[in-house]
Every structure is written in C-alpha cells, then in structure tokens.
Amino acid sequence: MARRNLTRTKMRSLLASLGIVIGVIAIASLGMFGVALQYSFTQNLGDIGNQITVSPNTAENVTELTERDVRDIQRVASPTATVAPVKQRVEPVSFDRRTTGRQLVYGVENPAELYEAREGRITEPFRTGALVGANIAEEHDLHPGSTITVNESTVRVRAVLAEGDAFSSLNPDNRVLLPASSFQERGYSQVYVIESSGSRANETAMAIRNSLNDRQERVNVMELGSIVDTIEQQFQIINTVLVGIASISLLVAGISILNVMLMSTVERREEIGVLRAVGYQKRDVLKVMLMEATLLGVLGGVAGVVLSLGAGLAINHYTVGDATAVFRMANAWYLGAAFSFGVVTSIVSGLYPAWKAASEEPVEALRG
Amino acid sequence: MKVVDADDLVKRYRTGGQTLDALAGVDFDLDAGEFVSIMGPSGSGKTTLLNILGLLDTPTEGRIRLDGQDVTGLSDRKRTALRKRTIGFVFQHFYLLPTLTAVENVEVPLLLDQPPGLTKRARSLLERMGLGDRLDHRPDELSGGQKQRVAIARSLINEPKIVLADEPTGNLDSETGRQILDEFQRIADEDDVAIVAVTHDDLVNEYVDRTVHLVDGTIGRERKSGG
Ligand SMILES: Nc1ncnc2c1ncn2[C@@H]1O[C@H](COP(=O)(O)OP(=O)(O)OP(=O)(O)O)[C@@H](O)[C@H]1O
Ligand SMILES: [Mg+2]
Numbered sequence: 145m146a147r148r149n150l151t152r153t154k155m156r157s158l159l160a161s162l163g164i165v166i167g168v169i170a171i172a173s174l175g176m177f178g179v180a181l182q183y184s185f186t187q188n189l190g191d192i193g194n195q196i197t198v199s200p201n202t203a204e205n206v207t208e209l210t211e212r213d214v215r216d217i218q219r220v221a222s223p224t225a226t227v228a229p230v231k232q233r234v235e236p237v238s239f240d241r242r243t244t245g246r247q248l249v250y251g252v253e254n255p256a257e258l259y260e261a262r263e264g265r266i267t268e269p270f271r272t273g274a275l276v277g278a279n280i281a282e283e284h285d286l287h288p289g290s291t292i293t294v295n296e297s298t299v300r301v302r303a304v305l306a307e308g309d310a311f312s313s314l315n316p317d318n319r320v321l322l323p324a325s326s327f328q329e330r331g332y333s334q335v336y337v338i339e340s341s342g343s344r345a346n347e348t349a350m351a352i353r354n355s356l357n358d359r360q361e362r363v364n365v366m367e368l369g370s371i372v373d374t375i376e377q378q379f380q381i382i383n384t385v386l387v388g389i390a391s392i393s394l395l396v397a398g399i400s401i402l403n404v405m406l407m408s409t410v411e412r413r414e415e416i417g418v419l420r421a422v423g424y425q426k427r428d429v430l431k432v433m434l435m436e437a438t439l440l441g442v443l444g445g446v447a448g449v450v451l452s453l454g455a456g457l458a459i460n461h462y463t464v465g466d467a468t469a470v471f472r473m474a475n476a477w478y479l480g481a482a483f484s485f486g487v488v489t490s491i492v493s494g495l496y497p498a499w500k501a502a503s504e505e506p507v508e509a510l511r512g
Numbered sequence: 513m514k515v516v517d518a519d520d521l522v523k524r525y526r527t528g529g530q531t532l533d534a535l536a537g538v539d540f541d542l543d544a545g546e547f548v549s550i551m552g553p554s555g556s557g558k559t560t561l562l563n564i565l566g567l568l569d570t571p572t573e574g575r576i577r578l579d580g581q582d583v584t585g586l587s588d589r590k591r592t593a594l595r596k597r598t599i600g601f602v603f604q605h606f607y608l609l610p611t612l613t614a615v616e617n618v619e620v621p622l623l624l625d626q627p628p629g630l631t632k633r634a635r636s637l638l639e640r641m642g643l644g645d646r647l648d649h650r651p652d653e654l655s656g657g658q659k660q661r662v663a664i665a666r667s668l669i670n671e672p673k674i675v676l677a678d679e680p681t682g683n684l685d686s687e688t689g690r691q692i693l694d695e696f697q698r699i700a701d702e703d704d705v706a707i708v709a710v711t712h713d714d715l716v717n718e719y720v721d722r723t724v725h726l727v728d729g730t731i732g733r734e735r736k737s738g739g
Contacts, residue, residue: 418607421568422621423596423670425589507569510603511559 160404160490161444167394168448168486173455174390175478178383180456180463182376183472193342193372196349197313198335198356199364206362208331213356213363217335220351225339226257231324232333238293239284249294251324255305258336259316264288264303273302275321294322313366342369387478391485397444398489405437405497416501417509429502437494438487445486449479515579515673515706516542516565522573523560523729534560535571536729544673545704547697549716552726558710559604559678561726565708566599566676567591579673596621600667602677606659608651608666614638615647618665630669637665642691657684664692668699675699677709686715693719 198217200206214229221227231251238244252258255275256266262278264287274294276286281304286292290301299322308315314336337352339345349367356363409416419429456475460466523535534557542548542565550558563569564576567583570591575584583594608617616623618634638647641661651659660680667675680696681689697719699705709716717723725732 414605414607415609418603418609419620420592421566421595421601421603422666423592424624425592428624505569507563510568510607 157404157440160401161440161447163397163400164394164441164444164486164490165448165451167390167397167489168445168482169452169455170390170393171387171485172449172452172479172482173459174386175383175482176452176456176475177459177463178379178386179472179474179478180460182379182383184463185379186372186376192309192312193369194339194345195312195314195368196337196339196345196352197366198337198352199333199366201361201364204361206360208329208333209335209363210331214332214335216355217337217352220355221337221348222339222344225337225344225348228252228254228258228336228338229324229332230334230336231327231329231331233327233329235295237295237320239280239286241291241293244293247320249320249322251327251329252321253324255321258314258338259308260306261303262306264301266303266305270323271325272300272323274299275303275305275316276301277305277315277317277319278307279317280320292320294320339369342372345369390482394485394489397486398493401437401440401490402493402497404440405433405494406500408436409433409497409501412501413504413509416504417506420504420506421510426502430498433498433501434491434494437490437498440494441487441490444490445483448486449483452479452482513544514541514577515544516540517577518565518571518574519576520574521561521564521571521576523557523564523569524572533729535564537574538726538729538731540565540724540731542674542706542708544706545700546722547700547707547720548709549720549723550708550710550726551712551717551723552732556726557729558726560729562676562678562708562710565674566601567595568601596670598673600670600672600675602660602663602667602675602680604678604682606663608659608662610651613648613650614643614654614662617651617662618669620666621670634665634669637668638662641665641695657688660684661688661692664695668705671703672705674706674708677707679711679713680709681711681713681716689713689715 198209198213200209209229214227218227233249233251234246235249236244237247237249252270254268255270256268259266259275261275263281266275267273274292276292280286281301284292286301286304288301288303291298292301293299305316305321307317313334337345337348339348345367346369349365349369352363352365416429419432420426424432457468460468518538518540521535521538521540522533525532525534538557538561540561550561552558560569564571567578567586571584575582577583578594578598583591586594609620612620615631615634615638618637619630622630635647638644638661641664643658643661643665646654646658651662654662664677664680667677675696677696681692684692693716696707696709700707709720
C-alpha cells in the first residue's frame with residue numbers, strides 16, 4: 145500500500161527522495177573527497193614519517209659521524225629498523241665522457257635495504273659499479289651497462305633507482321651512489337634510520353638524541369613522524385568539517401520530506417479517516433505512513449549511494465589518478481554512514497506527519 | 513434481539529460561545545436483521561447519529577449499548593477494534609482509495625490481517641453487487657453508482673452485524689438504486705445484518721421495516737412500514 149501511494153504521487157515522491165539523494169551524495173562524496181585528498185597526500189609523503197636522518201652538528205664542529213655513533217644508533221633503534229650509514233664526497237663526474245662537473249656522490253654499504261631498482265639490479269653486497277637516480281638517468285640517458293667517469297676512473301652503471309618520495313631526505317632521484325668501500329674517508333656524513341611506523345620513528349629519534357647528544361649537541365636528528373601525525377589529524381578535522389557541511393544538505397532534504405509527507409497527510413485526510421473508520425488502529429496508520437517515509441529514504445539512499453560511487457570514481461580518478469581507489473574501507477564507511485543518515489532523516493521527518501495523520505479524529509476527517 | 517440500544521443521546525457542539533445540540537436526547541433501538549431508514553432535513557443530525565451508532569464518535573450525554581455491551585465510555589483503541597469486528601460503513605461520499613482497484617478497495621478493512629480467502633470473498637461480494645466485470649478497475653474508472661456499490665461491498669467484507677449507510681442511493685438512478693436496496697434487504701433477511709440508512713430518497717422507504725424521522729436533533733413521529 146505504501147508503495148502504491150508513492151507511485152500515485154510520483155512527482156512529489158521523486159522530489160522528496162531527490163532531496164535525500166542529494167544529501168546522501170553530498171555526505172558520501174565530500175567524505176570520499178577528503179579520503180582521496182588524504183590518500184594522495186600520504187602517498188606523496190610516502191614513508192618519510194618513518195624516516196630519521198641523523199647528521200653531524202657542524203655548529204659544534206662535529207664534521208662526521210663515527211663507527212661508534214652508528215653502533216649507538218643501532219643499539220637504540222628498534223631491532224627491526226634499518227640503519228644505513230652514508231658517506232658523501234664531491235667528485236668530478238662525467239656522464240658523457242666530454243663534460244665534467246662537480247657532483248656530490250654518496251657511499252652506501254647496502255643500497256638494497258634503502259632503494260629499489262627501476263632498471264637493472266642492486267647487487268648485494270655492493271662492491272663495484274654505480275647506481276644512479278631516475279632524474280640523472282633520464283637527463284643523461286643512462287641505463288644499466290652505461291659508463292660514467294668518476295674522478296677519472298670509469299665506472300659501470302649497475303642500476304637506475306626507482307623514484308623516491310618527493311620530500312624524503314633519502315630521495316635518490318638526483319644522486320649517484322657508489323660502494324662505501326670506494327671511499328677513503330672513515331666517518332659518515334649521515335645515518336638514515338627507517339622504522340616501521342611514525343610513532344616508533346619518533347621514539348627512536350628521541351632515544352638517539354638522548355644517547356648521542358648526552359654531553360654535547362653532536363648530532364642533528366631530523367624526524368617527520370610527529371609532523372606527519374599532526375598533518376593526518378588535520379585531515380581528519382577537515383574531513384569532519386566537510387561531512388558536517390554535507391549533513392546540512394541532508395537536513396534540508398529532511399525538511400523537504402517533512403513537507404511532502406505533511407502535504408500528503410493533508411491531501412489524504414479523508415482516506416486516512418476511512419482507514420480509521422473501517423477499523424485501522426492509530427498505530428496501523430502510523431505504520432503505513434512510516435513505511436512510506438522509510439521507502440522514500442531507502443530508495444533515495446540507494447540512488448544516492450550509486451551516484452556517489454560514480455562521483456567517487458571521478459574524484460579518485462582526478463586526485464589519486466586511480467579510479468578504483470574508491471573501493472577502500474574508509475569510503476565504504478562514508479557510503480554506509482551517508483545511506484543510514486538518509487534513511488534515518490527520512491524516517492524522522494516522516495514521524496511527525498505520520499503521527500498527525502494517525503491522531504486525527506476520523507469524524508473530523510470525513511465531514512464533507 | 514437488540515443489537516443497538518441507545519438512550520437519550522445528546523451531542524453538543526460548542527462553536528465560538530454558542531452551543532448547538534446536534535442531537536438533543538435521541539432514543540434509538542435496532543434489532544438484528546432490521547432495516548431502518550433515517551430521514552430528516554439537512555443539518556438535523558442524521559450523520560451525527562450514524563457516527564455515534566458506528567462508534568466513530570462519542571455522545572456528549574446518554575448511553576449506548578452494542579450487542580448488550582455498554583460501549584459509551586470505551587477507549588479509542590477498543591472502539592476501533594469493535595468497529596472492525598461488528599460495523600460496516602457506507603459513507604456519504606464513498607471514499608474509496610484512489611490507488612487501489614475495486615477488489616483491493618473491498619479488501620482494505622482486512623488488508624492488515626490478510627485472513628485466508630480474503631480476495632475470493634471480496635470478488636464474490638463485488639459480483640453480488642453486479643460488478644463482476646469491474647473487479648480490477650480503479651475508482652476513477654468507475655461511475656458514481658459503481659463506486660457506491662464498491663463501497664457497499666467494502667462495508668460487508670468484515671461480516672458486520674450492523675451496516676451504517678449515509679445516502680446509499682443518493683448517487684444512483686432508480687434502477688440501480690433498487691438493485692442496491694434489494695441487496696440490502698437480502699443481507700438483512702438472510703444474513704441477519706441490521707441496516708441503518710440515512711436517506712432523502714422515498715424509494716428507500718419501500719424496502720425498510722421502519723423509518724425514523726429526525727428534526728433538529730430529536731426523533732419525530734415514527735412510522736412502521738408495511739414492507
Ligand atoms: N464538528 C462540529 N462542530 C460544530 N457543529 C457541528 C459539527 N458536526 C456537526 N455539526 C452540526 O451539527 C448539526 C448536525 O449535523 P449532521 O452532519 O449530523 O447533519 P445531517 O443531518 O447529516 O445533514 P445532511 O443531510 O446535510 O448530511 C449541523 O447543524 C452541523 O452544523
Ligand atoms: Mg449528513
């Protein structure tokens with residue numbers, strides 16, 4: 145019966161559920177937009193939240209980190225952490241055998257634990273050859289097997305490294321990596337520590353400060369874990385605000401349903417009076433009316449969810465560059481929440497008209 | 513056996529300081545299987561009396577007994593339940609539900625209970641009313657007289673003890689009117705259903721056992737019919 149009544153007043157029902165549809169879309173797609181934003185941001189940040197860079201504090205005349213420092217760092221870092229000491233030196237480098245420029249080269253003992261190869265292979269252990277970053281490789285058309293000249297000796301390129309996270313201090317894109325064994329220097333210019341999570345990184349960073357900067361500010365410890373955490377919290381807040389704005393549109397939708405249901409009770413006053421007269425209890429009438437509201441809400445909700453999925457695909461296509469990223473847990477949550485919000489709104493706004501319809505005296509309703 | 517026994521019914525309306533007695537002390541009895549008409553000028557309280565007899569409305573004063581049970585002060589809930597069991601209404605403006613077909617309209621009073629054989633019974637009632645070929649038509653596809661007959665079929669679906677009809681022949685030509693009245697008489701005689709029909713139509717009085725005249729909320733002269 146509820147269904148029939150809705151089809152009778154097709155246009156009006158359509159408008160009412162349109163309100164719900166829009167409300168649901170607003171909530172779901174703004175929610176998903178926030179998620180996509182956060183996702184693309186964290187994608188750019190990559191793992192920098194997990195990374196710690198320890199470097200000597202030149203202000204205190206410390207120019208390099210010693211083997212002992214590295215051991216100390218290894219000791220305070222968690223057992224699963226990667227601790228990679230790195231050496232640096234400026235060398236005359238030629239990528240094309242004709243022009244020679246001065247280039248910072250890095251000495252790394254085991255680059256395989258920090259980087260992945262885009263072309264070629266990173267040998268373990270790393271004793272000969274060179275690894276080049278993606279930008280350098282592109283600029284000078286280098287591939288595994290190409291040769292470059294470092295300090296007048298010829299070195300073969302073993303691998304081109306995969307692109308790194310944009311803001312990471314490990315980013316290899318513009319670097320040339322040589323085996324640490326080819327460096328005469330004993331000390332290290334930097335130690336990279338990679339932890340499994342941002343909070344671990346934070347703890348480790350503090351431990352390193354405590355242990356190495358005990359008497360003298362020997363090292364600078366750079367760590368972004370806490371910043372990344374803060375940024376992510378900010379995103380959470382932004383998302384909540386977005387969804388809050390969307391909820392207002394659902395509220396408007398609720399009022400439009402209230403209006404539709406009220407109009408329909410006024411219009412169907414007599415019918416409802418007949419129902420009461422032929423023996424429908426108040427709560428029977430209430431049920432029938434609420435069924436209508438629920439049906440409106442569910443229909444609007446389903447349509448809204450379907451359309452939001454479409455919107456989500458578009459959003460993710462443009463922000464993350466991967467439309468299927470829409471099928472993520474966080475999005476499912478927003479869709480579900482938007483749907484239940486839609487249904488609840490429509491039931492709540494159907495409540496008063498239904499009650500009004502049910503509690504009218506049939507004699508009043510039926511008088512001419 | 514008396515199905516309705518009402519004593520000294522008063523219905524008083526207060527509108528803007530004025531009081532109006534739509535019913536001013538009406539005694540009304542009804543036996544099972546009796547066919548009674550109520551006549552009277554417009555505004556004399558006919559519909560008001562019918563509503564009170566049908567438990568749609570409550571009297572301001574007086575008592576009303578239905579089937580021996582005092583129903584004067586019953587709660588809305590109990591009155592509704594009793595209405596469903598014992599009373600059938602034919603309204604002045606039929607009031608069919610526009611979304612439903614004729615059969616569905618007849619089923620409406622019992623639609624929430626869905627007793628077995630409901631549809632079959634609704635169909636056979638409509639067939640008895642001569643609407644066998646209009647079963648699946650919507651109200652807007654029916655003539656006034658046909659709508660009236662659907663409304664009568666609806667009033668009978670719950671096998672009531674009393675049928676209350678407001679102007680049942682008001683919209684019908686005399687031919688169809690007779691058909692309806694024949695049907696009412698048959699229901700009264702065979703099924704022992706008491707029928708109260710409010711009417712302006714003298715045709716009705718050829719069929720009824722008794723006519724009650726209502727003037728300004730009081731019973732006027734009462735006349736036994738020959739029928
Ligand atoms: N809710 C109400 N408030 C005030 N007055 C009312 C109310 N209901 C009915 N009346 C008055 O009670 C009187 C009787 O009304 P009722 O509807 O019973 O008349 P009726 O005999 O059925 O008339 P008709 O033949 O025109 O249908 C009328 O004067 C009407 O104005
Ligand atoms: Mg009347």
